[in-house]
Amino acid sequence: MDAIKQMVKVAGFISDVHAEDIIFETSIMFFKRQGIKDIYCLGDFCDGYGNVDRIISRARNEGIISVKGNHDIWCLGGIMRNMPDSMTLADLSNDSIDFLKSLPKTREITTSTGSVLLCHGILDNEMARVCSDDYGYAIESNDDLQMFINGSYPSIMINGHTHRKMVKQIQDKTIINVGTLFREHNPSLTIVDFENKNVYFYDIIGGIVKDEPEVIELK
Numbered sequence: 001m002d003a004i005k006q007m008v009k010v011a012g013f014i015s016d017v018h019a020e021d022i023i024f025e026t027s028i029m030f031f032k033r034q035g036i037k038d039i040y041c042l043g044d045f046c047d048g049y050g051n052v053d054r055i056i057s058r059a060r061n062e063g064i065i066s067v068k069g070n071h072d073i074w075c076l077g078g079i080m081r082n083m084p085d086s087m088t089l090a091d092l093s094n095d096s097i098d099f100l101k102s103l104p105k106t107r108e109i110t111t112s113t114g115s116v117l118l119c120h121g122i123l124d125n126e127m128a129r130v131c132s133d134d135y136g137y138a139i140e141s142n143d144d145l146q147m148f149i150n151g152s153y154p155s156i157m158i159n160g161h162t163h164r165k166m167v168k169q170i171q172d173k174t175i176i177n178v179g180t181l182f183r184e185h186n187p188s189l190t191i192v193d194f195e196n197k198n199v200y201f202y203d204i205i206g207g208i209v210k211d212e213p214e215v216i217e218l219k
Contacts, residue, residue: 008111011038013190015120015160016069016180017055019048019087023181023204024055027189028062030202030209036191040109042160042178043069043120045100047086049183056096068103069120069160070127076100108154111194113218115154121161123148130175132166139170149173156218158192165190165201167216174218 012031017024031039041064045052059066074080075087076097089097105124109116121144122128128144139145148157149170158176165179165188176199178190187204197218203210 006038006110008038008109008116009195010036010191010193011040011109011111012036013040013042013158013176013178013192014181015042015178016044016163016182016185017041017048018044018071018180018182019046019050019052019055019085020181020183020187021050021052021054022207023183023187024050025058026204026207026209027181028058028064030189031191034191039064040107040118040158041066042118042158043067043103043126044071044160044180045069046075046092047071047083049085052087052091053093053096056099060095060099065107065109065118066103067107067118067120068100068105068126072100072103073126111156113156113194113197116194117148117154117157119157119159121159122157123153126161129162130168131162131164132168134168145170165214167199167218169219 014027045055081088105126107118120126123144125144130145155172156174160178162177163180163185166177168175179188181187189202191200199216200213202213
């Protein structure tokens with residue numbers, strides 16, 4: 001797990017970019033207008049309609065801290081390439097390939113509320129997931145989730161993968177899913193104010209970030 005020691009008070013998060021270069025750029029410009037300096041991407045740069053090279057170049061230039069998603073792993077390994085809008089290494093520059101290879105599966109950041117775990121799925125399993133309507137057996141039988149709940153991990157995990165934004169409290173752990181930029185799955189971006197313990201979900205409709213976010217208070 002890569003640990004980042006810089007204290008973060010407020011940060012912007014995106015995930016499941018899926019080659020949406022225009023929406024990615026819109027998101028970065030929105031964060032900048034909000035004065036957000038710490039920006040994180042939780043994986044799945046690959047597979048979609050747009051230009052991954054442009055996204056990765058922008059991410060590198062802006063110093064966006066990222067983790068690797070399942071679609072990035074699949075693209076690098078030539079796996080599941082029969083899906084619609086899947087990409088191959090031939091579609092990516094050498095710089096983009098090197099960038100994707102360099103990404104860890106998890107990172108840990110230091111925030112005003114303590115350490116926070118960043119990943120794509122759950123911990124280092126990029127395919128694991130938990131949804132807002134998971135309760136009872138769905139939680140009890142989720143081995144990766146149980147490992148997070150009962151292990152000595154940070155109390156907050158921020159992830160993506162499901163394309164569904166949520167804040168879910170399970171015992172003393174909190175999971176924040178920041179949604180997706182993919183145009184067909186209700187794209188959104190997220191700002192987390194660790195100092196004041198609020199999560200802001202901003203919908204992106206018609207390529208425009210809506211002014212009024214959904215606000216959820218962290219417990």
